[in-house]
Amino acid sequence: MSGQIHLEPRARVPAAVLTGFDVSPAFAGPSRFKALPMPDLTYTDEIARLTAPLYEKVKSVIPPVEWPFHAPYVAAINRLKRERNAVILAHNYQTPEIYNCVADMVGDSLQLARMAVASEADVIVQGGVHFMAETSKLLNPHKTVLIPDSRAGCSLASSITGADVRLLRQRYPGVPVVAYVNTSADVKAEVDICCTSSNAVKVVESLGADTVIFLPDQYLARNVARQTKVRIIGWAGSCEVHERFTASELNEYRAAHPGIEIIAHPECPPDVVDVCDFTGSTAAMIDYVQTRRPKKVLMVTECSMADNVAAETPGVEFVRPCNLCPHMKRITLPKILDALVYMREEIIIDPALALRARRSVQRMIDLR
Numbered sequence: 544m545s546g547q548i549h550l551e552p553r554a555r556v557p558a559a560v561l562t563g564f565d566v567s568p569a570f571a572g573p574s575r576f577k578a579l580p581m582p583d584l585t586y587t588d589e590i591a592r593l594t595a596p597l598y599e600k601v602k603s604v605i606p607p608v609e610w611p612f613h614a615p616y617v618a619a620i621n622r623l624k625r626e627r628n629a630v631i632l633a634h635n636y637q638t639p640e641i642y643n644c645v646a647d648m649v650g651d652s653l654q655l656a657r658m659a660v661a662s663e664a665d666v667i668v669q670g671g672v673h674f675m676a677e678t679s680k681l682l683n684p685h686k687t688v689l690i691p692d693s694r695a696g697c698s699l700a701s702s703i704t705g706a707d708v709r710l711l712r713q714r715y716p717g718v719p720v721v722a723y724v725n726t727s728a729d730v731k732a733e734v735d736i737c738c739t740s741s742n743a744v745k746v747v748e749s750l751g752a753d754t755v756i757f758l759p760d761q762y763l764a765r766n767v768a769r770q771t772k773v774r775i776i777g778w779a780g781s782c783e784v785h786e787r788f789t790a791s792e793l794n795e796y797r798a799a800h801p802g803i804e805i806i807a808h809p810e811c812p813p814d815v816v817d818v819c820d821f822t823g824s825t826a827a828m829i830d831y832v833q834t835r836r837p838k839k840v841l842m843v844t845e846c847s848m849a850d851n852v853a854a855e856t857p858g859v860e861f862v863r864p865c866n867l868c869p870h871m872k873r874i875t876l877p878k879i880l881d882a883l884v885y886m887r888e889e890i891i892i893d894p895a896l897a898l899r900a901r902r903s904v905q906r907m908i909d910l911r
């Protein structure tokens with residue numbers, strides 16, 4: 544099956560990255576919470592003993608020489624989480640010391656936000672980028688959501704604004720609009736429904752329309768268009784991590800590693816997807832490795848994810864072309880500790896906008 548796709552040019556209106564609800568320190572003002580004393584961060588025998596079981600989990604991906612730097616932060620963060628009644632949500636692309644040693648919940652952005660709903664924590668610290676923290680806030684409006692570095696953006700989320708969506712609606716009256724969850728609350732408030740990389744085709748077809756506007760990832764849009772008869776109007780956004788992979792690079796890896804299984808995220812260009820053995824969301828890729836246990840695998844996605852899966856699947860050899868997401872890497876243990884000590888930087892979303900954005904996310908959840 545092969546659908547049609549038309550790509551709308553970007554920058555129909557000037558791109559404004561985080562419109563209307565900027566939480567950068569300059570705008571956020573002082574925290575409304577009382578700061579706690581900054582813990583002593585000396586690496587002592589006691590810290591080594593306390594954190595030894597956690598180091599066991601990551602010793603295959605973190606050299607021993609690095610652990611004395613991480614361990615005092617790990618111990619302090621895990622203690623402060625209890626004091627603040629906080630949970631840490633870590634996206635699959637977070638570094639192993641965050642993902643394995645301080646996170647309470649791990650997964651993709653929507654999994655995390657939904658898991659947080661079931662938690663009785665008062666505070667959510669988002670190990671991930673800004674749109675993920677917003678999604679957590681949308682689904683947990685009565686909890687305090689902190690992002691350790693509000694500059695942690697995303698090339699997909701920043702490619703489009705709510706104003707762009709309104710212009711598209713004027714240009715294509717009556718055509719329903721689907722937004723990938725990798726968008727700001729400002730955009731989610733303007734669309735009919737959200738989708739993830741795992742349910743995108745199902746969401747598009749659920750609308751019962753012969754044409755659908757699908758935002759903002761042009762490659763996910765192309766990959767969806769190949770699986771449906773619905774005509775797709777896309778947007779020229781892309782993930783700066785996944786678009787860097789090339790089919791020829793992967794063919795070289797396959798030639799150099801006979802028998803390797805290559806699995807990709809659908810944010811990759813279609814010609815990359817074509818040379819892979821499997822394509823799926825981050826959660827589906829992890830499930831593939833954990834259930835099939837290939838001898839050797841290459842995960843065509845952000846670099847840290849292979850480290851995190853490797854720590855959990857001894858016996859599987861990972862070949863790692865390392866494309867890092869610079870935005871995800873803004874989140875570090877020292878910044879997570881700062882967030883818990885000073886209770887900053889809090890995600891605040893205008894309630895009227897949040898109501899409309901939450902409706903788009905909820906409509907997708909209700910479809911499952």
Ligand code: SF4
Pocket residue numbers: 672696697698699700725782783784785845868869870871
């Ligand atoms: S990996 Fe890509 S989609 Fe994910 S946060 Fe980074 S830029 Fe955005």
